[in-house]
Amino acid sequence: MIDFENQQILTEGLPELERVKYERLEMNFLWMSLxxxxxxxxxxxxxxxxxxxxxxxDSFLTSLVKMTGIWLVFSLLLLLLSYFGFYKKGYALRExxxxxxxxxxxxxxxxxxxxRVQHCELKKGPLEExxxxxxxxxxxxxxxxxxxxxxxxxQVRAESLKQFxxxxxxxxxxx
Amino acid sequence: xxxxxxxxxxxxxxxxxxxIFIRIIDFVKGLFVQFFPxxxxxxxxxxxxxxxxxxxxxxxxxxxSIVLSTLHYFMFHFHIKKDALVITRGLLNRTHTSxxxxxxxxxxxxxxxxxxxxxxxxxxxxxxxxKSSESEIYALKKDDANALRNYxxxxxxxxxxxxxxxxxxxxxxxxxxxGESRTPLFTLSLKDLIKIGITNNHLKSASVMIAVGFAYLxxxxxxxxxxxxxxxxxxxxxxxxxxxxxxxxxxxxxxLVLAVILSVANSLIRYYNLKVNEISGGLxxxxxxFNKREYSARNNxxxxxxxxxxxxxxxxxxxxxxxSQASSDDDLxxxxxxxxxxxxxxxxxxxEQFFPAAILDSNLLFKPDKRMILRYLIFFGIxxxxxxxxxxxxxxxxxxYWVFLLLLPILVVIxxxxxxxxxxxxxxxxxxxxxxxxxxxxLIHLYKVQSISLHQTPYMQHRxxxxxxxxxxxxxxxxxxxxLESSWKIRDFVIYRVERSKKSWI
Numbered sequence: 287m288i289d290f291e292n293q294q295i296l297t298e299g300l301p302e303l304e305r306v307k308y309e310r311l312e313m314n315f316l317w318m319s320l321x322x323x324x325x326x327x328x329x330x331x332x333x334x335x336x337x338x339x340x341x342x343x344d345s346f347l348t349s350l351v352k353m354t355g356i357w358l359v360f361s362l363l364l365l366l367l368s369y370f371g372f373y374k375k376g377y378a379l380r381e382x383x384x385x386x387x388x389x390x391x392x393x394x395x396x397x398x399x400x401x402r403v404q405h406c407e408l409k410k411g412p413l414e415e416x417x418x419x420x421x422x423x424x425x426x427x428x429x430x431x432x433x434x435x436x437x438x439x440x441q442v443r444a445e446s447l448k449q450f451x452x453x454x455x456x457x458x459x460x461x
Numbered sequence: 462x463x464x465x466x467x468x469x470x471x472x473x474x475x476x477x478x479x480x481i482f483i484r485i486i487d488f489v490k491g492l493f494v495q496f497f498p499x500x501x502x503x504x505x506x507x508x509x510x511x512x513x514x515x516x517x518x519x520x521x522x523x524x525x526s527i528v529l530s531t532l533h534y535f536m537f538h539f540h541i542k543k544d545a546l547v548i549t550r551g552l553l554n555r556t557h558t559s560x561x562x563x564x565x566x567x568x569x570x571x572x573x574x575x576x577x578x579x580x581x582x583x584x585x586x587x588x589x590x591x592k593s594s595e596s597e598i599y600a601l602k603k604d605d606a607n608a609l610r611n612y613x614x615x616x617x618x619x620x621x622x623x624x625x626x627x628x629x630x631x632x633x634x635x636x637x638x639x640g641e642s643r644t645p646l647f648t649l650s651l652k653d654l655i656k657i658g659i660t661n662n663h664l665k666s667a668s669v670m671i672a673v674g675f676a677y678l679x680x681x682x683x684x685x686x687x688x689x690x691x692x693x694x695x696x697x698x699x700x701x702x703x704x705x706x707x708x709x710x711x712x713x714x715x716x717l718v719l720a721v722i723l724s725v726a727n728s729l730i731r732y733y734n735l736k737v738n739e740i741s742g743g744l745x746x747x748x749x750x751f752n753k754r755e756y757s758a759r760n761n762x763x764x765x766x767x768x769x770x771x772x773x774x775x776x777x778x779x780x781x782x783x784x785s786q787a788s789s790d791d792d793l794x795x796x797x798x799x800x801x802x803x804x805x806x807x808x809x810x811x812x813e814q815f816f817p818a819a820i821l822d823s824n825l826l827f828k829p830d831k832r833m834i835l836r837y838l839i840f841f842g843i844x845x846x847x848x849x850x851x852x853x854x855x856x857x858x859x860x861x862y863w864v865f866l867l868l869l870p871i872l873v874v875i876x877x878x879x880x881x882x883x884x885x886x887x888x889x890x891x892x893x894x895x896x897x898x899x900x901x902x903x904l905i906h907l908y909k910v911q912s913i914s915l916h917q918t919p920y921m922q923h924r925x926x927x928x929x930x931x932x933x934x935x936x937x938x939x940x941x942x943x944x945l946e947s948s949w950k951i952r953d954f955v956i957y958r959v960e961r962s963k964k965s966w967i
Contacts, residue, residue: 300953382960393922396914397952399959402966427787427967428911432932 301380303397308376308387315438316372318417323368327361367391377436384424384451386434396434400454402426408448410441420444424451469608473538473549479579480537480600484530486575492522539598544620546586546613548596560596563620564588567757568610574751582606586613646744647807649735657732657781657802658725660773662899667720732801737811744784744814746798756798758784758815761967764909764935766815768808769901780808784815785935787967797935816890816904824887827951829879830926833942834872837879842871884940886951888958891931893938908962909933913952931955934966 334357338349371390378385387395409421420441424434439447537550546565548558570582584606586596601609649657735748743759765785774780785797800811809818846864853861877897885892891910893903916928927948929940943951 300950300957302949303953303956304949383956389917391919393917394914396912397956398912399956401960401962402911426911426932427934428932428937431930431937432912432914434912 303378303380303385306378306380306385308378308385310376311372311436311438312419312440312443314417314419314440316369318413318419318438319368319372320365322413323364327357327364330360331357375438379447379450382454384434386436396432398424398426398432398434400451401458402428403451403455406448406451406455408444422447422451468541469605469612470540473540473547476534476537476539476598477579477581477600477602477605478534479581481530481534482579483573483575483581483583483600484533485526488526488530489523492526537599541609541612546596548598558596560586560588561620562613562616565613565617566762567759568613569757570606570610570755572753576600577753584609646737646739646810647803648737649732649748649802651729653802654728654732654735655725656777656779658728659721660771660777660779661721661724661728662771663717663720663724666724667716670716670720670723728801735800737800737807739814744811746800758786758798760815761965762786763815764933764966765903765905765938766812767901767903768812769896769899771899774802778804780805782808782811784811787934812904816906820887820889821892821904822887824885824890824892827884827886827940827943827947829882829940829942830924830944831879832924832926833879834875836920836942837875838868838872841875842868879942882941884943884951886954891955893940903938905931905933905938907955907958908964909966910955910959911966913955915948915952 331354334353335350338346338353367390371388374390374393375388376386378387382401383397383399385395385397387393404425404427406422406424409423410419414420414437418441419437420439421435421437422439422444424436426432436447532552533550536552536555537548539546539548541547542559544561546560546562548556548560550556550558565586565588567587569585569587571585572582576582579600581600581602584598584601588596598606598609730750732748733750735746738745738747740757742761743757743763745755745757747753747755763784764787766782767785768780768782770780779802781802782800783797784799803811846867850861850864853859853864874897878895881894881896881900883892883894885894889907891905891907893905895901911932911934913932914930916930917926921927921942925945926942927945929943929948929951931938931940
C-alpha cells in the first residue's frame, strides 16, 4: 500500500477563482427565458384543458377551476424561478480558463482550463435568433458532465468569445 | 522497427474469407442469447403449432444471417492510404471510415474460439475520440494482421515524430504479436484464478442474478398465462406452502453456491492465462480461455488507476486493479483494463508503471464533513422508508413500523462511508479512497483533469459545504461535503496545476 504523510502543500498566493467577478448574461436572455416558459405554460394549459374536457371527475366547472388553480401556482413558481435564477447565472474569463456559474436553488460552478478544451461552438435556436442571442458551448474530453454551455450572449459577443477560446486553445497547442 | 517498410495493403482488400463464417456464428449467437429464455419456455410448454413457428423462424434467421454475412464480406474493403487506414462498407449506405495515422491509439487483436479454429484474428483499431466499432476488421490471417498492425503503429510513430519533438511517450509495440519473448511482469496461475473467483463479491452477483431472473420473468410471463401448461408445476405448488421456510433457505444457499460456481467459471473464462507484459510506454494485458483478448494500457492514455479489495480478498491478500483509459464521449469508462487479482507487490509494480512512488509523497488530506451523515440519513433512510411506510399503509391499510428498523443498518453504512472517505492531494496526484465493505482507491495525475465543478444544495449553501466533481476523460469523481474554504483551495490548486502543465493529457 502507499504510505501517505501529511504535509502542507497548498501554497498561499495561488490565483483565487472566487475573487473573479462574474459577468452577467444579456438582459434579453431574461426576456427570452420568460417567453420560453410562457410558451411552455400555454402549451401545458392547452393540454390540461383538453384533459379536463375529456375526463372530468366532479362537474366540469370545478375540474376546470382546480386545474387552472394548480396551473397558476405552477406558472408563478416557474416564472419566479427563471426570473431570480437569471441573476445567479454568469461567466468569468481568466487568462487560462473559463468558468460558468448557475443555480438559484442548486448552485454549481464549472471551470474548464483552455488547454483542456476539445472544441468550441456557437449555437442559435429560433427564439435566440429573435432576441439576437447565442450560446457558446465548450467541449472537453470529460463527457457531458464536464462541458459548459454559456447561454444569453449577444451574437457579437458570443462570436468573439468563441474566437477568444479557440485562440487560447491554439496558443496552448503551439507551446 | 526496421521491417515492414512496405505498405501491406495499398489496394482495397477484402477480409479473410472466414469472415463470412464468423459473422454467421456471431449473428446466430446474438439471436440465441436474446431468445434463450423463450426457447426454454417453448421446450417446457411444447405445443405442436408453436414448434412449427419456431422452426420457420430459425430457418428464416439462419437464411438471413447467411445472406447478410456474405453480403457484408463482399461489401467490406479496407486499405492503407498515404496517411490513413480506410474502411469502406455497407450495402445501401456506403460508409467510408478513414482513420488518420496520428489518431490511432492502440491496435488490439481479439480471437474467439471460432477465430482460433480458423487461425484468424479480429482487429480493433482504437482511436482518440471515436467509436471503435467503426474501425474493426472482423477476420484477417494472423500474419496479415501483424503486418497491418506493425505498419500502422510505425506510421503513427513517424507522424507523431513529425509533429512533436519529444516522442518518448509513444513507441509502437512492434513485438506485441510475439510479445511472449519478453518476460511478463507477472502472470496469474490457475490457483490464483480460482482464488479470485471464490473471493468475488457474491452478494453482488447473487443480487444481479435475482434481478436478471426477474427481468426475464417479467418479459416472458405472458407465455405462461395458463400455469397448468407447465408439466408438474401444478403438483409442486401444493407442496410449496408446507415447506416455504426451508425452500427459502435452500434457495438462498443454492443461489450463493451458484454465484460462487459462476464467478469461478467467469474468472477462468475471462482471465485464463493472464499475462501482464511491460511494453515501451505502458503495459500489455492478455487473457482469455475461449476469446483471447489483448489490451494495451498506455501511460499517456491512462486516466485513472484504481484498485480495490473486499474483506474476503483482504484475507488472502488479493487486490484487483483497473486501468481506465480515455474514451469517446458517449461511453466514458468503457475502455478500462482489469487485472482481476494480484498481491501487494504485483499491485505496486502495476502502480509504479503509471504513478512512481516518488510522486506520491507528502500530501494534504480532506474528509467529508460530519454533517453529511445526518443529511444522507434523511435522503437515503428516513425519506424512502417513510414513502414505503405510507405506501404500505395506503395499499394494505396497516402500519408496518418495523421498516424503520432498517434505519440502523443504513446509518452504519453512511457512517462507515464517511469515515473511510479520503481525498488526498499533492503537487502531482489526486488520490481518493472510499468504500463501505469493499475498499476502492483511485489515483489521477492532476494534469489529466479535464474540468472541475462545485455543486451546492440549499442546505449546503447555508452550511458552507460543497460537493466537488472532478471530471476526467475516463469518467467523473465526486467528493462530497467538503468545506467551502477547502473546496476553493482544491479547485484553485488543481486548475493551477492543469494550466501550468505542458504535458498532453492523452
